[in-house]
Amino acid sequence: MLRTEEMILNVGPQHPSTHGVFRLILKIDGEIIHEATPVIGYLHRGTEKIAEDLQYTQIIPYTDRMDYLSAMTNNYVICHAVETMMGIEIPERAEYLRVIAMELGRVASHLVWWGTYLLDLGSQSPFLYAFRDREMIINLLTELSGARLTFNYMRIGGVKWDAPDGWIKKVQEFVPYMRRQLAGYHELVSGNEIFISRVKGVGKYTKNDAIAYSLSGANLRSTGVSWDVRKNDPYSLYDRFDFDVPVRQEGDALARYECRMAEIDQSLKIIEQACEQIPSKGPVLGKVPRMIRPPKGETFVRIESPRGEIGCYIASDGSKEPYRIKFRRPSFYNLQILPKLLKGENIANVIAILGAVDIVLGEVDG
Amino acid sequence: MNLEQPPSMEGFLSFFIYVVPFLIFVLSFVTFAILAERKVMGTMQLRSGPNRTGGRFGLLQTVADVFKLLLKEDTIPKDADRTLFKWSPILAFVPAFMVLAVIPFTKHFQFADIGIGLLYYVAISSLSVIGIVTGGWASNNKYSLIGGMRAAAQMISYEIPLVLSIVGVIFLAGSLNLNTIVGAQQSVWFILYQPVGFIIFYIASVAELNRVPFDLPEAESELVAGYLVEYSGFRFAIFMLAEYVYMFAMAAMTTVLFLGGWHPIPYFEMIPGAIWFAIKFSLIFFSLMWIRFTFPRIRGDQLMTFAWKGLIPISIINIFLTAIIYEILS
Amino acid sequence: MIGWLKGMKYTLNQGTKEKITYQYPEEPIPLPDRFRGIQKFYPEKCIVCNQCVNICPTDCIQLTGKKHPDPKKRGKIIETYDINFEICILCDLCTEVCPTEAIIMTNNFELAEYSRSKLYKNLDDLNNHVTNLREENKA
Ligand code: SF4
Ligand code: SF4
Numbered sequence: 162m163l164r165t166e167e168m169i170l171n172v173g174p175q176h177p178s179t180h181g182v183f184r185l186i187l188k189i190d191g192e193i194i195h196e197a198t199p200v201i202g203y204l205h206r207g208t209e210k211i212a213e214d215l216q217y218t219q220i221i222p223y224t225d226r227m228d229y230l231s232a233m234t235n236n237y238v239i240c241h242a243v244e245t246m247m248g249i250e251i252p253e254r255a256e257y258l259r260v261i262a263m264e265l266g267r268v269a270s271h272l273v274w275w276g277t278y279l280l281d282l283g284s285q286s287p288f289l290y291a292f293r294d295r296e297m298i299i300n301l302l303t304e305l306s307g308a309r310l311t312f313n314y315m316r317i318g319g320v321k322w323d324a325p326d327g328w329i330k331k332v333q334e335f336v337p338y339m340r341r342q343l344a345g346y347h348e349l350v351s352g353n354e355i356f357i358s359r360v361k362g363v364g365k366y367t368k369n370d371a372i373a374y375s376l377s378g379a380n381l382r383s384t385g386v387s388w389d390v391r392k393n394d395p396y397s398l399y400d401r402f403d404f405d406v407p408v409r410q411e412g413d414a415l416a417r418y419e420c421r422m423a424e425i426d427q428s429l430k431i432i433e434q435a436c437e438q439i440p441s442k443g444p445v446l447g448k449v450p451r452m453i454r455p456p457k458g459e460t461f462v463r464i465e466s467p468r469g470e471i472g473c474y475i476a477s478d479g480s481k482e483p484y485r486i487k488f489r490r491p492s493f494y495n496l497q498i499l500p501k502l503l504k505g506e507n508i509a510n511v512i513a514i515l516g517a518v519d520i521v522l523g524e525v526d527g
Numbered sequence: 528m529n530l531e532q533p534p535s536m537e538g539f540l541s542f543f544i545y546v547v548p549f550l551i552f553v554l555s556f557v558t559f560a561i562l563a564e565r566k567v568m569g570t571m572q573l574r575s576g577p578n579r580t581g582g583r584f585g586l587l588q589t590v591a592d593v594f595k596l597l598l599k600e601d602t603i604p605k606d607a608d609r610t611l612f613k614w615s616p617i618l619a620f621v622p623a624f625m626v627l628a629v630i631p632f633t634k635h636f637q638f639a640d641i642g643i644g645l646l647y648y649v650a651i652s653s654l655s656v657i658g659i660v661t662g663g664w665a666s667n668n669k670y671s672l673i674g675g676m677r678a679a680a681q682m683i684s685y686e687i688p689l690v691l692s693i694v695g696v697i698f699l700a701g702s703l704n705l706n707t708i709v710g711a712q713q714s715v716w717f718i719l720y721q722p723v724g725f726i727i728f729y730i731a732s733v734a735e736l737n738r739v740p741f742d743l744p745e746a747e748s749e750l751v752a753g754y755l756v757e758y759s760g761f762r763f764a765i766f767m768l769a770e771y772v773y774m775f776a777m778a779a780m781t782t783v784l785f786l787g788g789w790h791p792i793p794y795f796e797m798i799p800g801a802i803w804f805a806i807k808f809s810l811i812f813f814s815l816m817w818i819r820f821t822f823p824r825i826r827g828d829q830l831m832t833f834a835w836k837g838l839i840p841i842s843i844i845n846i847f848l849t850a851i852i853y854e855i856l857s
Numbered sequence: 858m859i860g861w862l863k864g865m866k867y868t869l870n871q872g873t874k875e876k877i878t879y880q881y882p883e884e885p886i887p888l889p890d891r892f893r894g895i896q897k898f899y900p901e902k903c904i905v906c907n908q909c910v911n912i913c914p915t916d917c918i919q920l921t922g923k924k925h926p927d928p929k930k931r932g933k934i935i936e937t938y939d940i941n942f943e944i945c946i947l948c949d950l951c952t953e954v955c956p957t958e959a960i961i962m963t964n965n966f967e968l969a970e971y972s973r974s975k976l977y978k979n980l981d982d983l984n985n986h987v988t989n990l991r992e993e994n995k996a
Binding site for chain 3: 567570571572573574575817818820821822
């Protein structure tokens with residue numbers, strides 16, 4: 162009898178489209194996947210364990226290295242957790258600077274996603290266009306914080322530096338520029354028939370699946386759940402801004418694409434408002450004790466990172482180091498649904514699905 | 528030169544003298560085509576492209592690359608089928624060069640003016656897939672294997688619309704001889720009589736060339752490099768060479784079949800035919816590059832659907848319509 | 858049918874735009890003042906307070922001090938000061954805590970070396986940086 166054999170294909174850990182050191186063991190029959198097993202941990206650095214021996218300020222640079230595409234949000238989550246525990250007031254200017262930095266980071270992160278996703282789908286140019294605009298954001302953030310990716314910009318109680326002269330102006334100029342570029346991106350990609358046929362109906366899941374798998378971010382919003390921590394559980398100053406949460410109903414890769422593109426637009430809107438509202442001067446660091454010792458107890462805070470809901474749990478025993486610290490890293494949770502999505506798919510869809518989930522391996526492995 | 532002459536030393540020598548410069552010409556074309564592609568790609572992607580080796584325009588970049596490839600260690604995977612592994616670049620390379628023989632570049636510059644030139648072209652060019660499939664299989668690598676299989680499926684599927692789309696041209700010219708075909712386009716190019724045929728031929732030729740959006744066999748981001756995964760050094764260089772020579776042949780063929788070969792557009796007769804050929808050829812070549820920079824890759828099943836449910840029926844209808852209209856008008 | 862044509866037009870248009878490549882090795886990259894490169898260390902300013910060692914998240918600073926040679930002066934002066942650039946993450950915390958600005962950042966970022974041992978920067982290495990010093994070191 163004629164019979165085809167199953168073949169085991171190792172995608173990764175060194176593979177151009179796994180966005181890092183991620184390994185996927187695929188059992189394939191021809192080009193159809195029977196089973197997919199993700200293998201993670203190649204980039205595990207034990208951030209949470211290391212953090213148990215560090216003072217709170219020292220943990221901040223480690224969080225930069227988790228989700229290295231939007232380090233600002235990671236900086237914020239740890240600062241926010243400690244501030245919540247200690248009840249520290251943050252000066253307004255500092256908080257605005259944080260919001261601007263975080264939203265710029267979100268735009269940069271989505272741009273990287275857009276470029277690499279299109280690269281995964283076989284189109285080269287978008288990658289370079291996206292990186293041109295991301296480079297502008299990176300330059301802005303370098304001017305602000307002094308580093309290109311690992312900013313270590315936020316401090317417990319505020320931020321490290323005030324914005325340099327004319328920086329806010331530059332950001333304000335960047336916003337309309339980015340809007341124009343975004344329109345160009347839509348022209349280049351969003352209407353392309355080949356692109357749409359590649360992503361439409363691919364990697365589909367339902368609202369219930371998304372909630373059951375604890376997805377967050379655009380992965381959740383693409384299924385019709387309007388859940389954005391910035392809106393539903395406002396932190397920082399997000400209740401002062403007027404923005405929408407882009408939601409799509411289809412739950413496929415195209416819906417996720419549209420959500421993220423719309424989010425760039427909303428972030429620009431927030432940046433614009435924040436640049437207008439920011440007090441022209443004022444302190445950028447609140448009253449913080451010299452040695453940061455949160456009171457005994459525990460806390461959990463969550464914020465919206467570009468990839469989803471990033472949370473930080475701290476159990477403190479009252480000393481200057483946390484007793485236990487735990488990050489809810491959205492990429493890790495979002496990745497869980499992958500084996501389910503890949504089953505029965507074509508190999509060419511693997512990267513279309515994996516890319517649409519938008520993972521950062523530094524964050525998956527922690 | 529004439530192919531019917533009995534074999535003789537003079538015959539051999541005269542062919543040799545004609546062919547070697549031409550081969551050198553084609554090789555230098557490939558060199559600069561690669562450079563041009565990288566330069567144009569750079570410009571469209573806001574980069575400068577190669578600009579270090581060989582002056583400001585990177586004129587020697589490809590030469591340097593070729594030397595690098597030739598000097599590299601020759602590695603063959605341990606479990607590869609050694610014989611086939613070595614043969615497959617040659618299998619891919621020979622047909623690409625063989626088809627050049629029949630292409631009429633100008634009225635007089637052609638190597639073999641054979642009666643069934645078009646058939647010869649189509650037949651020989653379809654052989655190059657064998658090199659790719661054997662290469663993918665002989666590497667004993669799963670990615671190569673999938674790449675090779677995709678290549679086989681794709682190239683065989685697109686061979687059919689490619690051939691069907693030129694049937695209309697054969698009707699109009701009444702011959703399979705490429706010279707006659709170009710001659711028939713003296714007044715009107717066949718792209719005007721056969722627009723559908725042209726579009727199908729163009730799409731199918733992009734697919735035959737394994738270029739974006741049909742670059743599935745070597746899908747960089749999925750299969751890493753498909754059938755090329757295990758190839759390095761000069762074998763890789765030969766595969767690349769075959770690919771670009773084939774691209775040269777395809778662009779030349781499009782010019783010959785649909786764009787009137789060396790014929791000038793009216794009122795510009797003073798420009799020699801060779802230059803006209805070069806201009807049309809470059810246009811086709813540029814459009815191939817341009818598509819590459821813009822499009823994402825199509826998916827395998829869509830590729831098949833597109834060929835079998837789209838291109839093939841349309842090209843068959845095109846044949847019938849051409850035949851009917853041709854009958855009515857003549 | 859229209860979508861891909863728009864895309865083709867877009868890529869063609871981009872061909873006319875200005876290039877954005879940095880001509881990096883020939884032209885240095887412009888960096889803002891706050892950029893964090895390798896540290897500059899002023900031994901004469903250091904009061905051996907050990908704060909930088911304590912704050913460094915990767916424990917890459919090692920220093921020793923000795924008594925002030927001038928018996929009338931109190932305090933210590935620095936004797937050795939090493940930063941292990943294999944693990945320094947240029948986080949800026951050491952310069953932030955230093956009370957006397959004895960250690961500051963420079964904009965020099967080209968730190969690649971052929972051997973690991975060269976990445977251990979001692980007091981002289983760090984003192985020898987004289988270019989691209991950062992102006993603004995305290996927020
Ligand atoms: S920059 Fe950070 S890691 Fe480097 S020496 Fe200073 S405190 Fe340590
Ligand atoms: S913090 Fe400054 S003064 Fe104190 S030991 Fe370090 S370099 Fe010297």
